[in-house]
Amino acid sequence: MTTLTRRSFGALIGASATTLATPGLLRANSTGRLVIIGGGFGGASAARFARINYPDVDVTLVEPYPTFVTCPYGNLILGGKRTLPQITHSYDGLRARGVNVVQDRAADIDPDARTVALESGASLQYDKLIVSPGIGLRWGAIDGYDQAATEVFPHAWMGGDGSQITNLRAQLEALPEGGVVGLAIPENPFRCPPGPYERISMIAHYLKQTNPTAKILAFDSKEGFSKQGLFEDVWAELYGDMIEWIPANQDGRIVAVDVQNKLFISEFGEEHRVDVGNVIPPQTSAAIVRDTGLANDTGWVPVNSRTFEADAARDIHVIGDATIAGPMPKSGYIANSTSKTAVSAALADLTGGSAPSDPVYFNTCYSHGGEDYGISVVAVFRATDDGFEATPDSGGLSPRGPLSELAENRRLEARYADAWYDSITRDMFS
Numbered sequence: 001m002t003t004l005t006r007r008s009f010g011a012l013i014g015a016s017a018t019t020l021a022t023p024g025l026l027r028a029n030s031t032g033r034l035v036i037i038g039g040g041f042g043g044a045s046a047a048r049f050a051r052i053n054y055p056d057v058d059v060t061l062v063e064p065y066p067t068f069v070t071c072p073y074g075n076l077i078l079g080g081k082r083t084l085p086q087i088t089h090s091y092d093g094l095r096a097r098g099v100n101v102v103q104d105r106a107a108d109i110d111p112d113a114r115t116v117a118l119e120s121g122a123s124l125q126y127d128k129l130i131v132s133p134g135i136g137l138r139w140g141a142i143d144g145y146d147q148a149a150t151e152v153f154p155h156a157w158m159g160g161d162g163s164q165i166t167n168l169r170a171q172l173e174a175l176p177e178g179g180v181v182g183l184a185i186p187e188n189p190f191r192c193p194p195g196p197y198e199r200i201s202m203i204a205h206y207l208k209q210t211n212p213t214a215k216i217l218a219f220d221s222k223e224g225f226s227k228q229g230l231f232e233d234v235w236a237e238l239y240g241d242m243i244e245w246i247p248a249n250q251d252g253r254i255v256a257v258d259v260q261n262k263l264f265i266s267e268f269g270e271e272h273r274v275d276v277g278n279v280i281p282p283q284t285s286a287a288i289v290r291d292t293g294l295a296n297d298t299g300w301v302p303v304n305s306r307t308f309e310a311d312a313a314r315d316i317h318v319i320g321d322a323t324i325a326g327p328m329p330k331s332g333y334i335a336n337s338t339s340k341t342a343v344s345a346a347l348a349d350l351t352g353g354s355a356p357s358d359p360v361y362f363n364t365c366y367s368h369g370g371e372d373y374g375i376s377v378v379a380v381f382r383a384t385d386d387g388f389e390a391t392p393d394s395g396g397l398s399p400r401g402p403l404s405e406l407a408e409n410r411r412l413e414a415r416y417a418d419a420w421y422d423s424i425t426r427d428m429f430s
């Protein structure tokens with residue numbers, strides 16, 4: 001075990017000693033305090049699961065935003081198939097289950113004192129801590145792409161207050177006739193491997209109806225991508241020559257942007273003028289796990305594959321996109337399913353239960369290609385002594401073939417995707 005870096009923690013604890021938030025206090029009949037940082041796919045799922053299965057444990061969820069905007073189905077806003085309210089979720093369901101939802105941001109963690117310092121100056125005491133704060137953007141990895149640049153070239157890769165996805169949608173609505181939409185797509189690892197390609201499809205779906213001579217240039221820092229054959233079929237079948245995918249070996253890696261002149265600049269110095277730009281920058285884990293020393297030099301958090309306890313600290317379990325969990329993808333599905341293992345493992349010694357000994361993790365990533373057009377990839381993973389492995393001969397991809405033969409299959413997969421979204425968000429927030 002290494003010791004966490006205590007960035008300015010002494011000062012925060014000193015300031016907050018008199019303002020200890022009520023949720024950190026142990027109730028008379030409580031068997032322990034579980035604090036969860038991050039109210040997204042991992043954190044909200046963990047909070048709900050803990051309240052249902054460990055009713056004697058005090059559960060506190062720390063999340064800075066008053067509501068949660070999902071990234072899944074955000075691309076459907078671009079496609080005109082969903083609205084922001086339809087993908088915005090309230091924490092009231094969790095409150096009704098007895099979760100103490102604290103609207104604040106975790107600023108620091110002290111693993112020795114077992115406290116979480118909050119940005120407001122308050123502090124929470126925990127017996128077990130679950131951390132699911134998601135990703136951070138690697139500012140500076142693309143020259144000229146900073147916080148201000150996200151207003152011109154939105155990333156729309158974190159839910160936040162929803163303004164990034166609505167900004168991108170508004171720009172698509174204002175695209176001049178025959179205009180150019182550029183996407184800059186990062187190298188692995190990044191959140192949601194099929195996400196950029198679903199986004200390309202949904203933008204094309206919208207433009208086909210409103211601006212059919214528009215072009216989509218997808219600049220990729222990779223030479224291949226998730227569900228590639230299936231996406232290429234969708235693009236050829238539904239969108240003709242509207243979409244051009246430019247891989248890294250054809251100078252697709254975007255290394256700089258000029259927001260004033262709306263330029264994407266490639267590795268070999270080519271300048272591409274775009275009318276609308278969506279920059280999905282290279283990613284790392286959220287600041288709270290990097291600043292507290294839970295992440296290693298890769299920028300991601302190494303964890304025990306059976307318990308999700310962080311290698312760097314006892315009683316702190318990290319789940320979701322912030323972790324090193326390859327070959328499992330950084331997906332909402334994985335964050336949700338692994339949250340249950342992490343809660344069971346974390347609370348086993350508080351409640352006298354047993355931790356899962358041989359957990360199995362499932363993932364399905366659905367993508368929408370167009371109207372009534374769904375595709376998916378399914379995989380099953382197991383924990384091993386030194387990480388995670390895909391289970392051979394399990395899972396698979398949607399079949400490939402002409403749409404004339406597969407229309408019903410594609411229609412059904414789109415319905416399954418909708419059902420998945422409804423059920424996973426219920427499993428998080430109801």
Ligand SMILES: Cc1cc2nc3c(=O)[nH]c(=O)nc-3n(C[C@H](O)[C@H](O)[C@H](O)COP(=O)(O)OP(=O)(O)OC[C@H]3O[C@@H](n4cnc5c(N)ncnc54)[C@H](O)[C@@H]3O)c2cc1C
Pocket residue numbers: 037038039040041042043062063064065068070071072073074075104105106107132133134135156157158159191192195199286287288319320321322330331332333334335364365366367
């Ligand atoms: C366009 C797009 C489409 C996607 N589609 C799918 C899909 O179809 N299926 C799928 O399975 N996955 C999909 N994903 C991936 C999915 O969104 C992520 O994998 C998932 O959100 C990861 O869950 P998480 O808990 O790690 O992070 P999040 O869900 O992002 O939750 C993190 C939460 O932590 C909060 N937080 C951050 N820092 C702090 C702090 N210091 N203190 C307190 N709170 C903090 C944040 O505000 C946030 O609410 C998609 C992603 C994108 C971008």
